[in-house]
């Protein structure tokens with residue numbers, strides 16, 4: 001089968017963010033044997049695979065698990081089960097691989113395959129697990145924390161999903177961006193505007209958000225955190241900026257009860273009961289099937305175009321890069 005293999009191994013000592021200048025530094029296009037199918041596994045003939053920031057962090061050795069030289073890249077996609085439990089054969093499913101999605105075929109634990117509602121398009125199905133479940137889990141945390149939430153990198157797919165969810169849940173969204181764009185949030189704050197701090201002070205003093213869901217983690221995030229009310233939580237769930245922000249008001253952790261913490265979907269999977277996971281997956285599918293959520297696609301690449309085209313494709317604004325396998 002055709003596949004995109006990682007050329008790196010283990011972890012890298014760098015922290016350079018989810019962009020690359022040349023994918024050939026990290027990846028190669030190859031023809032390899034189909035993966036073996038073990039007991040309890042399913043072989044999936046892949047239709048499309050997602051390109052998420054985590055995939056780029058990972059191929060560079062900067063993610064929460066080590067690379068294996070020669071292993072297929074890519075964590076997420078959708079396709080049709082061709083070998084596995086009888087009940088799954090022929091079903092179109094969403095999957096998360098550990099990795100292995102940037103190829104024609106992948107094997108995954110059959111129990112983790114998510115059969116797809118027919119109304120969900122292949123593009124929506126491709127990113128059906130990682131971002132939607134993260135959005136849902138974090139907006140649940142935000143609703144428990146208060147009436148308003150700060151969402152950074154709000155132009156990201158996750159940002160858009162969370163803003164849409166905020167509207168449904170009655171949680172006011174303060175969207176932080178680095179370019180002028182209308183996302184339908186209650187408040188927009190542009191970190192590049194000369195009025196950023198004044199606008200932030202004005203909005204935060206009225207809406208009093210007790211949670212910031214932050215995928216950027218730059219100095220502007222720290223500034224927002226210092227302007228948030230007592231008991232505010234800064235939840236770091238991504239590192240889109242290469243900035244190493246410094247903390248300017250440590251006393252707020254002591255006297256105002258503020259907290260800095262992380263969120264990782266992998267940990268959420270470990271901590272969440274099967275029933276709650278099933279409820280989340282069903283809700284995600286319903287949102288895509290009825291059109292409340294949708295996936296904006298900025299670029300499509302075939303497998304044989306990934307090594308040459310990935311660096312340019314992932315710089316395109318306003319949508320995801322998707323690998324169209326067939």
Ligand SMILES: NC(=O)c1ccc[n+]([C@@H]2O[C@H](COP(=O)([O-])OP(=O)(O)OC[C@H]3O[C@@H](n4cnc5c(N)ncnc54)[C@H](OP(=O)(O)O)[C@@H]3O)[C@@H](O)[C@H]2O)c1
Nearest residue numbers: 053054134155156157158215237238239240241263264265
């Ligand atoms: N912790 C978890 O479990 C978990 C799970 C899923 C995703 N994530 C994280 O969630 C984040 C969003 O993922 P996604 O797939 O939704 O992203 P995406 O759709 O690929 O969008 C990336 C976005 O990042 C913005 N961006 C990139 N560098 C930036 C910077 N230095 N400062 C400000 N904005 C920047 C871009 O803004 P412009 O439009 O202005 O270019 C773009 O909107 C990523 O950090 C990802 O790793 C974490």
